[in-house]
Amino acid sequence: MNRMMKTKTASTTQEKILQAAILLMRQQGFCATTVDQVCAEAGVTKGAFFHYYKSKEEIGQAAVQRWCQSRAEGYRLDLGDPTGDPLVQLNRLLDGLMESVRNPPDGLLACLLGMVSQELGTTHESMRAACSQAFAGWTSFVAQLLGAAREVHPVRIEFEPDQIGWMLNSLWQGSLLVAKTRQDPEVVLNNLRHARAYIDSLFEEPGSCGPN
Amino acid sequence: MNRMMKTKTASTTQEKILQAAILLMRQQGFCATTVDQVCAEAGVTKGAFFHYYKSKEEIGQAAVQRWCQSRAEGYRLDLGDPTGDPLVQLNRLLDGLMESVRNPPDGLLACLLGMVSQELGTTHESMRAACSQAFAGWTSFVAQLLGAAREVHPVRIEFEPDQIGWMLNSLWQGSLLVAKTRQDPEVVLNNLRHARAYIDSLFEEPGSCGPN
Amino acid sequence: MNRMMKTKTASTTQEKILQAAILLMRQQGFCATTVDQVCAEAGVTKGAFFHYYKSKEEIGQAAVQRWCQSRAEGYRLDLGDPTGDPLVQLNRLLDGLMESVRNPPDGLLACLLGMVSQELGTTHESMRAACSQAFAGWTSFVAQLLGAAREVHPVRIEFEPDQIGWMLNSLWQGSLLVAKTRQDPEVVLNNLRHARAYIDSLFEEPGSCGPN
Amino acid sequence: MNRMMKTKTASTTQEKILQAAILLMRQQGFCATTVDQVCAEAGVTKGAFFHYYKSKEEIGQAAVQRWCQSRAEGYRLDLGDPTGDPLVQLNRLLDGLMESVRNPPDGLLACLLGMVSQELGTTHESMRAACSQAFAGWTSFVAQLLGAAREVHPVRIEFEPDQIGWMLNSLWQGSLLVAKTRQDPEVVLNNLRHARAYIDSLFEEPGSCGPN
DNA sequence: ACCGTCGGGACGGCCCGTTTGT
DNA sequence: ACAAACGGGCCGTCCCGACGGT
Numbered sequence: 001m002n003r004m005m006k007t008k009t010a011s012t013t014q015e016k017i018l019q020a021a022i023l024l025m026r027q028q029g030f031c032a033t034t035v036d037q038v039c040a041e042a043g044v045t046k047g048a049f050f051h052y053y054k055s056k057e058e059i060g061q062a063a064v065q066r067w068c069q070s071r072a073e074g075y076r077l078d079l080g081d082p083t084g085d086p087l088v089q090l091n092r093l094l095d096g097l098m099e100s101v102r103n104p105p106d107g108l109l110a111c112l113l114g115m116v117s118q119e120l121g122t123t124h125e126s127m128r129a130a131c132s133q134a135f136a137g138w139t140s141f142v143a144q145l146l147g148a149a150r151e152v153h154p155v156r157i158e159f160e161p162d163q164i165g166w167m168l169n170s171l172w173q174g175s176l177l178v179a180k181t182r183q184d185p186e187v188v189l190n191n192l193r194h195a196r197a198y199i200d201s202l203f204e205e206p207g208s209c210g211p212n
Numbered sequence: 213m214n215r216m217m218k219t220k221t222a223s224t225t226q227e228k229i230l231q232a233a234i235l236l237m238r239q240q241g242f243c244a245t246t247v248d249q250v251c252a253e254a255g256v257t258k259g260a261f262f263h264y265y266k267s268k269e270e271i272g273q274a275a276v277q278r279w280c281q282s283r284a285e286g287y288r289l290d291l292g293d294p295t296g297d298p299l300v301q302l303n304r305l306l307d308g309l310m311e312s313v314r315n316p317p318d319g320l321l322a323c324l325l326g327m328v329s330q331e332l333g334t335t336h337e338s339m340r341a342a343c344s345q346a347f348a349g350w351t352s353f354v355a356q357l358l359g360a361a362r363e364v365h366p367v368r369i370e371f372e373p374d375q376i377g378w379m380l381n382s383l384w385q386g387s388l389l390v391a392k393t394r395q396d397p398e399v400v401l402n403n404l405r406h407a408r409a410y411i412d413s414l415f416e417e418p419g420s421c422g423p424n
Numbered sequence: 425m426n427r428m429m430k431t432k433t434a435s436t437t438q439e440k441i442l443q444a445a446i447l448l449m450r451q452q453g454f455c456a457t458t459v460d461q462v463c464a465e466a467g468v469t470k471g472a473f474f475h476y477y478k479s480k481e482e483i484g485q486a487a488v489q490r491w492c493q494s495r496a497e498g499y500r501l502d503l504g505d506p507t508g509d510p511l512v513q514l515n516r517l518l519d520g521l522m523e524s525v526r527n528p529p530d531g532l533l534a535c536l537l538g539m540v541s542q543e544l545g546t547t548h549e550s551m552r553a554a555c556s557q558a559f560a561g562w563t564s565f566v567a568q569l570l571g572a573a574r575e576v577h578p579v580r581i582e583f584e585p586d587q588i589g590w591m592l593n594s595l596w597q598g599s600l601l602v603a604k605t606r607q608d609p610e611v612v613l614n615n616l617r618h619a620r621a622y623i624d625s626l627f628e629e630p631g632s633c634g635p636n
Numbered sequence: 637m638n639r640m641m642k643t644k645t646a647s648t649t650q651e652k653i654l655q656a657a658i659l660l661m662r663q664q665g666f667c668a669t670t671v672d673q674v675c676a677e678a679g680v681t682k683g684a685f686f687h688y689y690k691s692k693e694e695i696g697q698a699a700v701q702r703w704c705q706s707r708a709e710g711y712r713l714d715l716g717d718p719t720g721d722p723l724v725q726l727n728r729l730l731d732g733l734m735e736s737v738r739n740p741p742d743g744l745l746a747c748l749l750g751m752v753s754q755e756l757g758t759t760h761e762s763m764r765a766a767c768s769q770a771f772a773g774w775t776s777f778v779a780q781l782l783g784a785a786r787e788v789h790p791v792r793i794e795f796e797p798d799q800i801g802w803m804l805n806s807l808w809q810g811s812l813l814v815a816k817t818r819q820d821p822e823v824v825l826n827n828l829r830h831a832r833a834y835i836d837s838l839f840e841e842p843g844s845c846g847p848n
Numbered sequence: 849a850c851c852g853t854c855g856g857g858a859c860g861g862c863c864c865g866t867t868t869g870t
Numbered sequence: 871a872c873a874a875a876c877g878g879g880c881c882g883t884c885c886c887g888a889c890g891g892t
Contacts, residue, residue, distance in 0.1 A: 013850080029331045031243045035885060046886085047852045056885065110334070117393040118330040119241045122322070132393045166390065167403045171379070174386025178378065181329040181344045191379045198410045225875075247861060258862080259876040268861065437855080453755045455667045459881060471856045474882065534758070541817040542754040543665045546746070556817045590814065591807070591827045598810025602802065605753040605768045615803045622834045649871085671865060682866090683872035692865060 014052045016042040022063045026110045029119050030060055030127075060116065061130060067112040068134040074100070075141065086148035087203070093142070094196055097172065101179075101188045109185055114173045139165035146199075154204040164199065171195055226264045228254040234275045238322040241331050242272055242339075272328065272339060279324040280346040286312070287353065298360035299415070305354070306408055309384065313391075313400045321397050326385045351377035358411075366416040376411065383407055438476045440466040446487045450534040453543050454484055454551075484540065484551060491536040492558040498524070499565065510572035511627070517566070518620055521596065525603075525612045533609050538597045563589035570623075578628040588623065595619055650688045652678040658699045662746040665755050666696055666763075696752065697766055703748040704770040710736070711777065722784035723839070729778070730832055733808065737815075737824045745821055750809045775801035782835075790840040800835065807831055 020041035024033040035056055039049050053059040078096030079089045101109060117131035139162065146161035175188040232253035236245040247268055251261050265271040290308030291301045313321060329343035351374065358373035387400040444465035448457040459480055463473050477483040502520030503513045525533060541555035563586065570585035599612040656677035660669040671692055675685050689695040714732030715725045737745060753767035775798065782797035811824040 027334050029241070029243065031241065032331070032335065034883080036883085045852050048850075050886065051849085051851060054886090114389060115330060118327060118389055119244065121389075121392040122239050123244065128393055128395070132395075135390060135393055163402050163406070166399050167383070167406050170386035170390045170399065170403050171383050172386065173389050174382035174384065177326060177330055177333075177385050177389070178347060178382045180333040181340055181347060183340075183344070187378050187382065190375050191382050194375070194379050194410070198406070198413075201410075201413055246859080248859085257876050258878085259864090259866095260874075262862065263874065263876095266862090451758050453665075453667065455665065456755065456759065458879080460879085469856045470858095470882080471884095472854075475854060478882090480881065538813060539754060542751060542813055543668070545813075545816040546663050547668065552817060552819075556819070559814060559817055587826050587830070590823050591830050594810035594814045594823065594827050595803070595807050596810065597813050598806035598808065601750060601754055601757075601809050601813070602771060602806045604757040605764055605771060607764070607768075611802050611806065614799050615806050618799070618803050618834070622830070622837075625834075625837055670863085672863085681872055686866070687871060690866090 013042075013044055013048055017044060017049055017052060018059070018062060018066055021059050022067055022112055023106055023108070025060070025063055026106075026108055026112050026115060029115050031119060057124070057127070060120075060124075060127060063112060064116055064127070064130050064134065068137070072137070075138075085152065086145045087153060090142065090145045090149065090199070091196065093145070094192055098189055098192055101185050101192075104185075109176065109179060109188075111173065111176055114176055118177075135169055139169050141165075142168055149203070155202065156204050157202050159202050164202075168195055225254075225256055225260055229256060229261055229264060230271070230274055230278055233271050234279055234324055235318055235320070237272070237275055238318075238320055238324050238327060241327050243331060269336070269339075272332075272336075273342060275324060276328055276339065276342050276346065280349070284349070287350075297364065298357045299365055302354070302357045302361065302411070303408065305357070306404055310401055310404055313397050313404075316397075321388065321391060321400075323385065323388055326388055330389075347381055351381050353377075354380055361415070367414065368416050369414050371414050376414075380407055437466075437468055437472055441468060441473055441476060442483070442486060442490055445483050446491055446536055447530055447532070449484070449487055450530075450532055450536050450539060453539050455543060481548070481551075484544075484548075485554060487536060488540055488551070488554050488558065492561065496561070496565075499562075509576065510569045511577055514566070514569045514573065514623070515620065517569070518616055522613055522616055525609050525616075528609075533600065533603060533612075535597065535600055538600055542601075559593055563593050565589075566592055573627070579626065580628050581626050583626050588626075592619055649678075649680055649684055653680060653685055653688060654695070654698060654702055657695050658703055658748055659742055659744070661696070661699055662742075662744055662748050662751060665751050667755060693760070693763070696756075696760075696763060699748060700752055700763070700766050700770065704773065708773070708777075711774075721788065722781045723789060726778070726781045726785065726835070727832065729781070730828055734825055734828055737821050737828075740821075745812065745815060745824075747809065747812055750812055754813075771805055775805050777801075778804055785839070791838060792840050793838050795838050800838075804831055 017038060021033070021038045024037055024041060027033075035046065035049060038059070039046050042049075049059075053062065075093060075096065078092050080092050082089070104110075113131050113134055116127060117135075120127040121131070122128075143161035143165040146159075146164055150161070171191055172188075175191045179185045179188045229250060233245070233250045236249055236253060239245075247258065247261060250271070251258055254261075261271075265274065287305060287308065290304050292304050294301070316322075325343050325346055328339055329347075332339040333343070334340075355373035355377040358371075358376055362373070383403055384400075387403045391397045391400045441462060445457070445462045448461055448465060451457075459470065459473060462483070463470055466473075473483075477486065499517060499520065502516050504516050506513070528534075537555050537558055540551055541559075544551040545555070546552075567585035567589035570583075570588055574585070595615055596612075599615045603609045603612045653674060657669070657674045660673055660677060663669075671682060671685060674695070675682050678685075685695075689698065711729060711732065714728050716728050718725070740746075749767050749770055752763055753771075756763040757767070758764075779797035779801040782795075782800055786797070807827055808824075811827045815821045815824045
């Protein structure tokens with residue numbers, strides 16, 4: 001019962017801290033985000049912070065994990081019917097990304113993974129590993145769809161599903177980076193359209209994507 | 213004579229500071245790089261540092277500018293004969309990028325612009341603007357080649373040179389990010405190959421480059 | 425019980441810091457006193473310092489306020505019976521000053537207000553205002569005594585109590601300055617005697633004090 | 637000829653530095669005044685500065701000396717006929733002070749000696765000594781006048797010329813301090829009037845002072 | 849278990865008074 | 871007379887532990 005209440009509101013102290021950290025690190029990056037800022041944003045004191053996370057790095061890890069997990073949930077939902085045409089599912093995934101560009105979470109078009117792996121990739125091994133794993137997860141997710149699509153759709157050009165997956169991943173991260181720098185999300189949308197066109201070109205018949 | 217020595221070695225104190233800053237910021241990012249580190253790396257004292265740059269932010273700006281400038285010189289050289297086929301020139305540019313992946317400057321596969329715009333894009337307006345301009349410069353450079361190619365090569369699919377330019381830019385930045393995270397530059401190479409394939413698919417006859 | 429301990433010793437960390445600051449600033453002035461020195465003198469670390477005072481300027485303000493407050497308490501005690509002859513009370517006040525010259529607090533004949541207002545009067549508006557208010561407080565205190573004295577003692581020369589108050593204030597501050605420079609407190613004593621003589625000369629009968 | 641030009645204009649590099657130092661130190665004090673500020677104000681480089689003064693302390697000394705010297709010249713002029721009544725001369729001296737309050741040099745009512753001796757009296761022995769000597773000079777100057785006055789005017793109250801001199805000195809310095817803090821020079825004027833009244837009261841017949 | 853106050857140092861960026869070479 | 875370089879110092883911040891109350 002106690003647990004239910006807590007879980008339901010989802011606004012426990014720990015959760016507030018974590019959400020504050022995610023938001024701030026997406027905005028400013030890991031190293032520019034101070035523990036004090038996180039506490040202020042979450043409305044708690046440092047005592048509370050260090051009760052739940054024993055170091056700044058630890059909350060960094062937690063933030064990455066939580067971010068990936070909630071993203072993954074979203075992707076799953078975007079796919080729609082899991083028994084349908086894999087190519088259609090892939091297109092739905094891309095549509096989901098586009099939608100998340102037009103209505104980004106917290107009004108902030110930025111991916112925690114991109115931020116953290118850029119900053120800490122060279123210096124914080126454990127953080128890098130976490131991000132690498134997260135990237136690999138998403139990529140294999142896409143690659144599986146592409147592999148399945150290859151089974152049911154005649155192929156025009158031979159391709160490696162993994163490679164395409166990594167390319168999509170890279171393009172997505174790079175697009176967000178450029179969009180942030182240009183202060184214009186349009187570039188992400190355009191890039192995703194080109195990616196879709198490229199994928200379509202790999203198969204004999206064009207994908208079922210609308211004009212989007 | 214005196215002047216010659218100074219100019220020739222090109223290793224003035226200021227230059228050493230700037231190079232040290234560029235290297236460290238490519239490795240660790242702007243905010244994780246301390247002035248002390250830069251001084252140590254450059255082998256100078258803090259007095260010297262603040263003699264030439266009045267703040268950390270100022271050297272950040274200088275580093276970005278210098279980075280763009282030296283990159284731009286490299287691209288110019290990669291193109292080869294400026295009167296030749298623009299599509300060939302574009303392919304040479306991509307070859308140059310690939311080469312720079314296999315033999316990255318300072319043995320470090322990382323772009324200062326990506327690092328800085330990721331970290332500071334939201335928080336330091338002036339830095340963001342500088343990076344945005346640099347991105348736009350490279351992109352329009354590519355777009356011009358594509359536009360010229362359209363004049364001399366029959367087109368199979370209509371395309372906007374600017375959009376393709378931005379896509380290449382995004383893909384490049386994203387690839388570097390992913391490569392760093394995976395600790396494997398191969399992904400950059402693969403992505404560039406796909407990009408080339410996509411560009412080729414826009415024209416009637418394939419580009420004049422082998423599989424590289 | 426717990427509370428008692430803390431209150432009783434009156435030697436909390438914050439208090440130690442404040443006392444150290446007051447002492448050092450009386451010796452060396454505001455700007456020559458470093459936060460490190462204050463911490464060393466108080467036997468605490470910088471962490472403790474900035475926990476209680478968020479800037480050097482803030483502790484400057486606090487020091488001035490505390491100084492005035494503890495001085496004011498002293499004056500009150502010097503006066504003796506508050507229902508007695510105001511002229512006698514004034515003389516007791518001067519006696520108190522003289523006593524504080526012969527036995528200065530911390531063995532240091534220097535007034536924090538004089539130090540701070542001299543150094544920062546032109547540059548730190550808030551500090552200047554605080555000192556100005558403190559000066560005005562002391563002066564009106566004296567002026568009130570003089571005004572009351574005028575009611576009960578026949579006057580030989582018309583005078584403005586406020587003006588006399590400011591003169592005493594100025595003479596006191598100037599005397600401390602000169603005494604410090606000459607390294608001889610005698611000048612303060614002499615000046616106070618002259619001041620007393622001047623005040624006596626304003627009334628018909630001489631004050632009830634001996635030559636002290 | 638060269639020398640004449642230089643001396644006449646009184647605008648040699650060294651002189652400009654010295655004047656800048658005096659002005660800034662009167663405004664902000666010794667320790668708040670940086671060498672850079674002095675150079676900027678004087679319009680010279682640090683090289684020039686350290687060419688003429690081998691340390692900050694040295695220019696402090698020079699500033700004090702120059703200040704005293706130019707002040708002394710002024711007093712001499714204020715006295716008028718040196719063979720006249722010493723009491724009249726003393727009154728002229730006080731008039732001169734009052735005039736310098738109404739029209740302070742550089743529009744700044746502040747005495748370098750007061751500033752420096754307050755700040756450095758406890759910490760910089762050599763500076764303290766210089767100020768002490770300067771104070772003693774002015775005081776003995778006044779004391780001599782008082783002594784001479786005692787010869788030609790019948791005295792009503794016995795007094796020590798030196799003591800009166802020190803009192804005037806202290807009152808003057810204290811008045812400047814208070815005036816700066818209150819941001820109102822009026823207090824100096826009032827105090828000087830009271831001082832004059834006190835001096836007059838020492839002699840049988842009133843001094844020849846006008847209403848001033 | 850949860851959370852707040854207090855405190856600890858180390859380091860961050862920047863500036864300051866100086867010396868050196870020219 | 872000056873630009874370049876020097877270090878060490880200053881103020882303030884940061885991440886984090888220790889302890890006490892609830």
